[in-house]
Amino acid sequence: MDIIKITDLVKKFPVGNGHFTALNQISLTFGEGEFAGFVGPSGSGKTTLLNIIGSLDTPTEGNAIVLDKSISELSHKQSAKLRNQHIGFIFQTYNLLPVYTVYENVEFALLLQNLSGSVRKKAVLEALEWVGLTDKIKSKPAQLSGGESQRVAIARAMVKKPKIVLADEPTANLDSKNSHNILQTMLKLNEELKTTFIFATHDEKVMKYLKRKISLADGKVVGDEMI
Amino acid sequence: MLAIKLAFKNLLGAGLRTWLNVIVLSFAFVLIIFYNGMIDGWNRQARNDTQNWEIGSGQFWHPAYDRFDPYTIAESNAVISKDIQDLIDDDKLTPVLIRQATLYPQGRLQSVLIKGVDPNQKVLELPTADIQNSQNKYAAIIGKQMAKSTKLNVGDKVLMRWRDKNGTFDAHEIEIVSIFKCDVPTVDNGNIYLDIKTLQDMTTLQDQATMLVAHREYENTKLEGWEHKNLGFLLAEFDKIIESKKGSGLILQSILLILAMLAIFDTQVLSIFRRQKEIGTYIALGLTRAKVVGIFTVEGAAHSILAAIVGAIYGVPLFIYLSKNGIYYGTSAQDAGMNIPMAETLYPYYSVGLVITSIIIVVVAATIVSYLPARKISKMKPTQALKGKIQ
Ligand SMILES: Nc1ncnc2c1ncn2[C@@H]1O[C@H](COP(=O)(O)OP(=O)(O)OP(=O)(O)O)[C@@H](O)[C@H]1O
Ligand SMILES: [Mg+2]
Numbered sequence: 109m110d111i112i113k114i115t116d117l118v119k120k121f122p123v124g125n126g127h128f129t130a131l132n133q134i135s136l137t138f139g140e141g142e143f144a145g146f147v148g149p150s151g152s153g154k155t156t157l158l159n160i161i162g163s164l165d166t167p168t169e170g171n172a173i174v175l176d177k178s179i180s181e182l183s184h185k186q187s188a189k190l191r192n193q194h195i196g197f198i199f200q201t202y203n204l205l206p207v208y209t210v211y212e213n214v215e216f217a218l219l220l221q222n223l224s225g226s227v228r229k230k231a232v233l234e235a236l237e238w239v240g241l242t243d244k245i246k247s248k249p250a251q252l253s254g255g256e257s258q259r260v261a262i263a264r265a266m267v268k269k270p271k272i273v274l275a276d277e278p279t280a281n282l283d284s285k286n287s288h289n290i291l292q293t294m295l296k297l298n299e300e301l302k303t304t305f306i307f308a309t310h311d312e313k314v315m316k317y318l319k320r321k322i323s324l325a326d327g328k329v330v331g332d333e334m335i
Numbered sequence: 336m337l338a339i340k341l342a343f344k345n346l347l348g349a350g351l352r353t354w355l356n357v358i359v360l361s362f363a364f365v366l367i368i369f370y371n372g373m374i375d376g377w378n379r380q381a382r383n384d385t386q387n388w389e390i391g392s393g394q395f396w397h398p399a400y401d402r403f404d405p406y407t408i409a410e411s412n413a414v415i416s417k418d419i420q421d422l423i424d425d426d427k428l429t430p431v432l433i434r435q436a437t438l439y440p441q442g443r444l445q446s447v448l449i450k451g452v453d454p455n456q457k458v459l460e461l462p463t464a465d466i467q468n469s470q471n472k473y474a475a476i477i478g479k480q481m482a483k484s485t486k487l488n489v490g491d492k493v494l495m496r497w498r499d500k501n502g503t504f505d506a507h508e509i510e511i512v513s514i515f516k517c518d519v520p521t522v523d524n525g526n527i528y529l530d531i532k533t534l535q536d537m538t539t540l541q542d543q544a545t546m547l548v549a550h551r552e553y554e555n556t557k558l559e560g561w562e563h564k565n566l567g568f569l570l571a572e573f574d575k576i577i578e579s580k581k582g583s584g585l586i587l588q589s590i591l592l593i594l595a596m597l598a599i600f601d602t603q604v605l606s607i608f609r610r611q612k613e614i615g616t617y618i619a620l621g622l623t624r625a626k627v628v629g630i631f632t633v634e635g636a637a638h639s640i641l642a643a644i645v646g647a648i649y650g651v652p653l654f655i656y657l658s659k660n661g662i663y664y665g666t667s668a669q670d671a672g673m674n675i676p677m678a679e680t681l682y683p684y685y686s687v688g689l690v691i692t693s694i695i696i697v698v699v700a701a702t703i704v705s706y707l708p709a710r711k712i713s714k715m716k717p718t719q720a721l722k723g724k725i726q
Binding site: 159162164165184185188189190191192193195197199201203205206207208216217220264 | 345613616619622623624626
């Protein structure tokens with residue numbers, strides 16, 4: 109069963125009087141539990157494609173069906189709900205909320221869902237356990253190293269047990285040791301929870317972990333290999 | 336709940352900028368409450384004094400009487416009926432007979448109102464008993480301002496000339512037996528108080544009165560042959576003064592409030608511009624744009640809550656001190672030549688209603704100026720916000 113089905117997707121951005129085609133006739137499908145990545149040179153459209161799958165942006169033409177929902181047809185509210193319940197995001201710059209503690213940052217993702225306090229607490233502590241940060245729950249993001257910050261971000265993305273996690277250059281700001289560490293964590297979660305991970309990266313270290321590598325160039329899929 | 340918690344964390348995290356806004360806003364708070372408390376206190380005090388000294392719960396006038404037209408005075412008296420006399424004996428009413436007269440203090444000439452009052456009355460605070468304590472039939476009491484303007488002292492005798500009911504002039508010497516202090520100018524300025532019996536004799540208006548003043552606890556508003564004048568009518572001029580004072584205070588309060596609101600508005604615009612990535616993150620985490628707008632609006636509006644707290648820290652002790660000790664104006668309004676009831680020391684009155692109204696005004700204003708810039712969020716593209724690239 110496909111959880112993501114992209115057909116003939118085109119994304120154009122208005123530039124000056126005309127437009128720039130960032131994605132051109134993309135057709136791809138993803139199943140449950142994949143550990144895939146978009147690779148390709150800068151400007152090839154990796155982030156753009158990831159954003160559309162995450163319903164942060166919409167296709168200009170073609171279709172992107174995510175968990176049986178057509179991204180182009182979702183209202184703001186529906187796409188917010190889709191993200192909140194089923195999609196986790198991990199960013200290159202971690203994007204933690206600076207005024208919240210580690211615990212609260214992770215909990216934040218759950219606050220929109222009507223869970224009881226105790227269920228929430230259990231889930232947050234479990235997520236922090238997955239990433240090995242139970243000793244830092246009271247720290248503020250400013251007190252964390254880059255690797256720790258990104259692990260908090262992973263916990264935040266994973267705490268709601270989403271179907272899909274989208275990670276845009278998650279290792280770009282990390283050294284090699286931390287990169288391997290978080291990739292191992294994500295791989296483990298992928299295997300245990302059957303979460304589909306999709307990366308956008310040009311980091312060789314990430315590529316070594318991918319089970320499927322989709323190469324993009326100038327907005328087109330130029331390769332799609334299972335490893 | 337989420338928004339409120341986040342708002343306070345963000346605000347307190349922003350440090351100095353937040354506190355500057357909060358302090359300016361707290362000034363607006365304290366000033367609004369201070370000024371209106373002062374006016375309210377004055378209003379209460381002046382009404383209370385006027386009621387105690389002059390009008391009680393209201394007055395019953397002879398139908399021809401017009402306090403602004405001295406020519407009506409000569410025709411504005413009627414005999415006190417038996418029923419009314421019973422009410423007078425019962426301390427529910429007290430009669431006042433008003434006539435015009437001329438006084439000749441130290442050879443000068445001054446026209447005055449003679450008010451004949453009942454020395455035994457218990458309706459007004461006017462020390463009418465002093466009249467009775469003297470053996471002199473022509474014993475009179477006057478207020479401090481009147482004493483000053485006529486240069487009369489206790490024990491002085493002064494020639495007074497008046498007309499009786501037929502218009503015939505008559506004259507006699509009266510004796511000032513006591514001088515009272517009253518903050519109500521219409522009680523003091525230009526008034527001389529004599530025993531009503533004396534005045535009735537002087538004018539051959541036996542058993543007559545111009546008006547009846549009702550005791551503060553006497554609620555009846557109908558007396559055959561007399562026109563009831565309620566507090567609204569009797570205090571109409573004073574109420575106008577209060578309204579205009581409130582109005583002029585409003586200008587300064589508005590300026591301060593607008594300054595505080597501009598500061599919050601500016602902070603909001605800046606923080607929405609600076610925190611685009613955070614906004615994008617909220618959206619990625621599944622908050623609707625409306626919720627994010629809500630978070631930023633609450634955050635801006637929360638300035639007003641902090642301002643209320645900060646304002647309370649220095650405002651409450653100040654207000655308690657002022658309402659206990661009053662604000663001393665040195666000279667009373669009368670000394671300054673103003674014809675309004677006002678004491679030398681003004682006790683501000685801070686009502687719950689005043690505090691609540693001020694809080695509502697400030698919170699609503701802060702919410703509006705926080706919402707206006709925050710609305711922009713709903714037009715942001717989350718992908719652009721995440722890049723932090725919106726200009
Ligand atoms: N909002 C936009 N308006 C105009 N052009 C855009 C916009 N967003 C992206 N692009 C263009 O689309 C192309 C693809 O951008 P995208 O960010 O997807 O690249 P990428 O593969 O993620 O690159 P990188 O590896 O540098 O992150 C780029 O040429 C970029 O300039
Ligand atoms: Mg990119």
